[in-house]
Amino acid sequence: MSIQDRFPAYGGRGPSDLRLGIALGVIATIFMVMRLYVRLRINKFGTTALSFSLLAWFFTTLTQIFGIISVLHGLGNHITVIEEVGELHNFLLFTWITVFFFNLAIPTGKVAVSAFLIEMNGPSNPKIRRSLIAVAVLNIVLNIPQVLLVWFQCSPVDSLWDPLRQANCDHRKSVYYTYFVGAVAALSDFYLAVVPIHMLIPLRIDRKLKWGLSFLMGCGVFAGVAAIVRTWAASFILTTDSSYGVGILFRWGEVEEWIVLITMSIPPVWPLFRPFTSKFIKTNNSRSGPQYAYKDNQAYGSVPLYGSTAVASPMSPNFPPPLITTTISVSSMKEEATTVASSRGSDERVPHNMISDGKGEPWVELKEVDLKKP
Known part of the structure; x- marks a missing residue:
């Protein structure tokens, strides 16, 4: 019927x-x-x-x-x-x-x-x-x-x-x-x-x-x-x-x-779709190029990112450049806060970056950025 x-x-x-x-x-x-x-x-x-x-x-x-x-x-x-x-x-x-x-x-x-x-x-x-x-x-x-x-x-x-x-x-x-x-x-x-x-x-x-x-x-x-x-x-x-x-x-x-x-x-x-779009998305960073300082014949590089303080790390030819991970926080806390952008250098590979709430919990995630690339 x-x-x-x-x-x-x-x-x-x-x-x-x-x-x-x-x-x-x-x-x-x-x-x-x-x-x-x-x-x-x-x-x-x-x-x-x-x-x-x-x-x-x-x-x-x-x-x-x-x-x-x-x-x-x-x-x-x-x-x-x-x-x-x-x-x-x-x-x-x-x-x-x-x-x-x-x-x-x-x-x-x-x-x-x-x-x-x-x-x-x-x-x-x-x-x-x-x-x-x-x-x-x-x-x-x-x-x-x-x-x-x-x-x-x-x-x-x-x-x-x-x-x-x-x-x-x-x-x-x-x-x-x-x-x-x-x-x-x-x-x-x-x-x-x-x-x-x-x-x-x-x-x-x-x-x-x-x-x-x-x-x-x-x-x-x-x-x-x-x-x-x-x-x-x-x-x-x-x-x-x-x-x-x-x-x-x-x-x-x-x-x-x-x-x-x-x-x-x-x-x-x-966050559920980020793995499928990682090849198309990268983190934009504005920098004029690495700045170098020398101490005890060791090369150090620092790259300011989003107004954050410079992060130093070894830059010798035999040492792989670190990755810069960027967290853009859209705060949901009640205290006075603004949109915060911070960066950190690490000798370890960090899987991805993220846009998060004030507690660092992601609602939009971005892929990693390698300082090796210009």
Whole structure:
């Protein structure tokens, strides 16, 4: 028996919306599992952000589950088909439950991104920190009425999913407020996509890594575009063929939710991908060349790196040059701190460098640099 036979209202935009949502959901879930693995097995950076991310994933997953049920009962199909097969009650019930969890997932995702960027930034830039807190608070406060309005559109409440009492419902206030909240959500997505680029550009790391991470984290702009489209699509709730038009809202809503979760998970899981990119990434260092001092016929070399103090080490022809390992720390500690760059010389080969939190635990790792190379 096919899906169409079991659920006669299934069709229209519904099947493509369902496939897209499941595909993005699987990708986001894989990233969340990797984040948990990195947090438990590799480092302890980003615990607060991970907690909010898991909460956002939970609400988004519930949204997707009820969205699938809604699609099976007619979401994305024409209202005439839904009425003909007698699925209007189920369509209304599960669609509004989907909208309820959607209104919980959207602000939680914004808070999760803000929390991660706050931990990544640390106290080094208080203006960015305050702006991120403002974005998180604003999205929470503005979405509280949005969540409540779902259940106060009809009098009594159960008229919301009763096909015979739809005259008791007025969806206009909810739709108009959605325009306002949707605009704020879109601006938040754009801002949260630009901030990490602003934070990464000053770092003296490999250019390929810098621009690669900037691009991947900047993909949050697609969430902003999705927020604009789904805000526009909210107007279909007021049309006579609302079930078909709301399919657009559902599609772009799931894109917005899952893209936010995917893009925010890229930096925390980077240590898992570092071995596959080591051949393409190197640590950039700015130096004018080695400086030599002689003492007791022994040659010593020092190379200043990122403003750190010079590190001396033997440089005789028969002695292999040391490796300079560089740790760029993005502090997450409460004490006053700025982004710290330090270097150390060693006669031993150190496997890689890293960008880490204030406790030296990595969230981005780089490959080693050999002083032998010019």
